[in-house]
Amino acid sequence: MTAKIPVTVAYGDGIGPEIMNACLRIIEASGAPLEWETIEIGEQVYLRGNSAGIEPSAWESLRRTKVFYKAPITTPQGGGFKSLNVTTRKTLGLYANVRPCVSYHPFVDTKHPKMNLVIIRENEEDLYAGIEHRQTDEVYQCLKLITRPGCEKIVRYAFEYARANKRQKVTAFTKDNIMKMTDGLFHKVFDEIAAEYPDIQNEHWIVDIGAAKMADTPEAFDVIVLPNLYGDILSDVAAQIAGSVGLAGSANIGTHAAMFEAIHGSAPRRAGQNLANPSGLLLGGVMMLVHLGLADEAERVHNAWLKTIEDGIHTYDIYEEGVSREKVGTREFADAVIARMGKEPETLAPARYAKGKAAMPAAYIPSEVTAKKETVGVDVFLHWKERDPNQLGALLEPLAVDGLKLVMISNRGQKVYPGGLPETFCVDHWRCRFMSTTEGAPVSHAQIIRLLGRVTDAGLEFIKIENLCTFDGEPGFSLGQGQ
Ligand code: NAD
Numbered sequence: 001m002t003a004k005i006p007v008t009v010a011y012g013d014g015i016g017p018e019i020m021n022a023c024l025r026i027i028e029a030s031g032a033p034l035e036w037e038t039i040e041i042g043e044q045v046y047l048r049g050n051s052a053g054i055e056p057s058a059w060e061s062l063r064r065t066k067v068f069y070k071a072p073i074t075t076p077q078g079g080g081f082k083s084l085n086v087t088t089r090k091t092l093g094l095y096a097n098v099r100p101c102v103s104y105h106p107f108v109d110t111k112h113p114k115m116n117l118v119i120i121r122e123n124e125e126d127l128y129a130g131i132e133h134r135q136t137d138e139v140y141q142c143l144k145l146i147t148r149p150g151c152e153k154i155v156r157y158a159f160e161y162a163r164a165n166k167r168q169k170v171t172a173f174t175k176d177n178i179m180k181m182t183d184g185l186f187h188k189v190f191d192e193i194a195a196e197y198p199d200i201q202n203e204h205w206i207v208d209i210g211a212a213k214m215a216d217t218p219e220a221f222d223v224i225v226l227p228n229l230y231g232d233i234l235s236d237v238a239a240q241i242a243g244s245v246g247l248a249g250s251a252n253i254g255t256h257a258a259m260f261e262a263i264h265g266s267a268p269r270r271a272g273q274n275l276a277n278p279s280g281l282l283l284g285g286v287m288m289l290v291h292l293g294l295a296d297e298a299e300r301v302h303n304a305w306l307k308t309i310e311d312g313i314h315t316y317d318i319y320e321e322g323v324s325r326e327k328v329g330t331r332e333f334a335d336a337v338i339a340r341m342g343k344e345p346e347t348l349a350p351a352r353y354a355k356g357k358a359a360m361p362a363a364y365i366p367s368e369v370t371a372k373k374e375t376v377g378v379d380v381f382l383h384w385k386e387r388d389p390n391q392l393g394a395l396l397e398p399l400a401v402d403g404l405k406l407v408m409i410s411n412r413g414q415k416v417y418p419g420g421l422p423e424t425f426c427v428d429h430w431r432c433r434f435m436s437t438t439e440g441a442p443v444s445h446a447q448i449i450r451l452l453g454r455v456t457d458a459g460l461e462f463i464k465i466e467n468l469c470t471f472d473g474e475p476g477f478s479l480g481q482g483q
Contacts, residue, residue: 002033003033004033004034004035005033005034005035005067005292006034006035006036006037006064006065006067007034007035007036007037007065007067007068007069007288007292008036008037008038008039008058008061008062008065008067008068008069009024009036009037009038009039009068009069009070010038010039010040010041010042010058010068010069010070010071010073011038011071012041012042012070012071012072012073012074012266013042013043013044013071013072013073013074013266013268013271014072014073014074014265014266014267014268014270014271015072015266015267015268015270015271015275015276015330016042016071016072016073016266017071018271018272018274018276018278018330018331019071019262019276019277019278019281019330020069020071020278020281021334022278022281022282022330022331022333022334023069023278023281023282023285023334024036025334025338026278026282026285026301026304026305026334026337026338027282027285027289027297027301029338029341030289030297030300030301030304030341031297031300032289032292032294032297032301033294034292036069037061037065039054039055039057039058039061039062040055040058041053041054041055041058041070041073041084042073042074042084042266043073043074043075043076046075046076046081047076051080051081051082052082052084052087053073053075053081053082053084053087054084054087054088059091062088062092062257063257066256066257066258066360067257067258067259067260067288067291067292068088068092068257068258068259068260069259069260069261069284069285069288070088070259070260070261071261071262071266071281072261072262072264072265072266072267073266074265074266074268086128086130088252088259089123089124089252089259090124092254092256092257092259093124093254093255093256093257094123094124094252094253094254094257094258094259095122095123095124095150095153095154095157095253095254096120096121096122096123096153096154096157096158096161096251096252096253096254096361097119097120097121097122097123097231097235097250097251097252098118098119098120098161098250098251098252098253098287099118099119099120099121099235099238099239099248099249099250099251099263100116100117100118100248100249100283100287101115101116101117101118101119101218101235101238101239101241101242101248102115102116102117102242103115103116103242103243104243104247104306104309104310104348106323106347107309107310107312107323107347107348108243108244108247108309108314108318109243109318109320109323110241110242110243111241112218112219112241112242114219115218115219115238115241115242116219117214117218117221117222117223117224117238118161118165118167118222118223118224119224119226119231119234119235119238120154120157120158120161120223120224120225120226120231121154121225121226121227121228121230121231121232121235122150122151122154122225122226122227122228122231123154123228123252124150124228125145125146125147125150125227125228126144126145126146126227126228126229127142127143127144127228127229128228128229128232129143129144129145131143131145135381135383135429135463135464136383136427136428136429136463137383137385137428138427138428138429139427139428139429144179144182145182146182146183146185146186146227148185148189148366148367148369149364149366151185151186151189151190152189152193152364152366152367153361153364154225155172155186155189155190155193155194155225156193156361157253157361158170158223158225159193159194159196159197159200160361161223162197162200162222162223163197163199163200164354167200167222167223168200168201168222169200169201169202169203169221169222169223170194170197170200170201170202170222170223170224170225171202171203171204171205171210171221171222171223171224171225172186172187172190172202172203172204172205172224172225172226173204173205173206173207173210173211173224173225173226173230173234174186174187174190174204174206174207174226174227174230175206175207175208175230176206177206180478181476181477181478183227186227187204190202190204190225191204207226207230207234210224211230211233211234211237214234214237214238215237215241218238218241218242235250235263236263239263243318244277244317244318245263245264245280246262246264246276246277246279246280246315246317246318247277247279247280247283247318248262248263248264248280248283249261249262249263249280249281249282249283249284249285249286249287250262250263250284250287251284251287251288251291253291253360253361254360254361255360255361255362255363255364256360257360258288258291258360260284260285260287260288260291261281261284262280262281262283262284263280264280273329274329274330274331275315275316275329275330276315276330277315277316277317277318277330277333278315278330278333278334279305279309279315279333282301282305282337283302283305285301286298286301286302286305286351289301290353293356295353295354295355295356296355298351298353299350299351299352299353300341300342301337301341302351303343303344303345303350303351304337304338304340304341304342304343305337306344306345306348306350306351307340307343307344307345307346308333308336308337308340309345309348310345310346310347310348311325311336311340312324312325312326313325313326313328313332313333313336314326314327314328314333315327315328315329315330315333371471371472372471372472372473373469373470373471373476374442374469374470375442375443375444375445375448375467375468375469376435376436376440376441376442376443376468376469376470376475377404377407377433377434377435377436377443377467377468378433378434378443378448378451378465378466378467378468379431379432379433379434379465379466379468379477380431380432380433380434380451380452380455380462380465381429381430381431381432381462381463381464381465381466382429382430382432382455382460382461382462382463383428383429383461383462383463384428384430384460384461385428387426387428388426389409389411389416389417389420389426389430390417390420392409392417392430392432393406393409393417393418395458395460396409396432396455396460399451399454399455399458400434401454402447402450402451403436403437403438403441403443403447404434404435404436404437404443404447404451405434405435405436405437406432406433406434407433407434407435408432408433409430409431409432409433410430410431410433411424411426411427411429411430411431412426412427412429413431429463433468434451435468443468448465448467452465
């Protein structure tokens with residue numbers, strides 16, 4: 001007899017325990033050789049004073065099994081509670097969030113009967129680095145961090161996923177017409193890696209029009225790879241327009257571990273009433289079986305589920321008069337899927353998974369990027385309450401000595417000095433750019449420190465600085481509007 005594969009399971013909060021029970025019963029009925037190790041996460045752990053919602057001992061189980069099957073949890077209201085999902089993804093390095101969004105027409109109502117796409121969302125960086133600061137009375141900042149390793153890992157994962165799952169095309173969405181450096185890097189890396197996969201089509205859309213196209217004609221897309229924030233928003237849109245957020249499962253994949261879940265939350269109002277639909281968590285479980293190399297069991301569960309949906313056995317959230325045959329509760333739905341184990345759908349396409357162990361993604365080897373870096377200036381950010389940029393310019397010009405000149409002042413990215421217009425509204429947060437008096441010449445850290453001393457002595461408050469560097473002669477900073 002083959003040894004059972006250990007899987008860490010968390011029952012979560014709200015509808016979590018009911019839907020997890022249903023899913024584990026179904027997966028067990030498929031004959032999958034799994035053994036569950038239960039850990040506690042969520043509301044009770046948070047309320048015991050653990051700000052991450054997970055006990056330190058749970059990490060030991062997760063690091064050993066490397067596979068986490070997780071029901072939704074309730075994050076208590078109020079400050080001080082960290083998102084368990086963000087913590088788990090970052091701690092275990094689960095960099096790829098994979099969400100298939102498929103319609104089940106005509107059995108589940110949708111405006112997009114042919115929809116079948118997969119969203120692959122970067123999970124570890126972007127605005128979700130959570131580095132936020134209040135800098136002045138009026139201004140708050142959130143740092144958007146996009147890294148070359150982050151882009152390379154997620155884009156390569158998307159192309160590998162497409163190849164392994166016989167998908168034809170990978171599309172990237174970015175906003176690189178505005179964020180030329182951060183989103184520009186994501187697009188650049190996408191083009192570089194796409195060239196290594198000539199068997200797979202590739203395309204890039206600006207995220208706003210791409211999102212509109214996806215909401216209107218989702219069948220035009222196959223695999224979509226996106227930075228974290230766009231992926232977070234658009235994966236919910238895609239799941240909803242496919243039929244219901246209650247039907248979508250999700251995988252979070254890393255080099256060392258993986259986590260599988262539903263995309264919906266703990267729906268506390270529905271808890272304890274045997275009402276909730278376990279389908280999203282079950283399809284997350286199917287992705288887990290595929291990940292573990294249990295393709296036969298994954299097919300059995302997925303096809304029994306498709307047959308149940310096709311037979312019109314529906315929970316309240318997808319029940320529709322005239323289409324559905326029977327409205328059932330969570331337990332009865334699970335019983336119906338178990339009763340169909342070994343059957344296949346007749347109208348919907350049956351699920352087929354490639355046999356063999358679906359390994360974790362290969363360990364990432366960062367590409368060697370070392371450029372010649374030179375500091376050529378500095379942006380000094382000031383908290384200054386007056387709203388007249390010419391007055392600030394007059395205060396700063398005398399400080400631009402010691403080989404430095406004041407190049408410009410901008411407010412929220414708009415150049416306001418020299419040559420600003422009185423119509424431009426200014427807040428109390430000013431970016432003041434100093435560069436060498438000799439065009440393109442380096443500026444030393446000592447010059448910058450002396451400048452900050454003069455700024456402070458003049459009674460001005462600097463909040464932060466950003467050094468302006470060139471990399472192999474290319475500016476590593478935006479030039480700012482109006483330049
Ligand atoms: P939710 O997804 O829990 O519920 C939204 C609505 O969708 C509910 O009113 C319910 O009617 C319906 N619904 C969701 N899942 C369903 C299912 N399986 N069957 C039937 N109906 C279903 O979103 P919410 O109400 O905004 O959040 C509730 C809690 O869940 C919050 O504490 C939130 O922080 C948490 N949450 C957790 C996760 C997670 O653990 N992965 C994800 C999202 C939200």
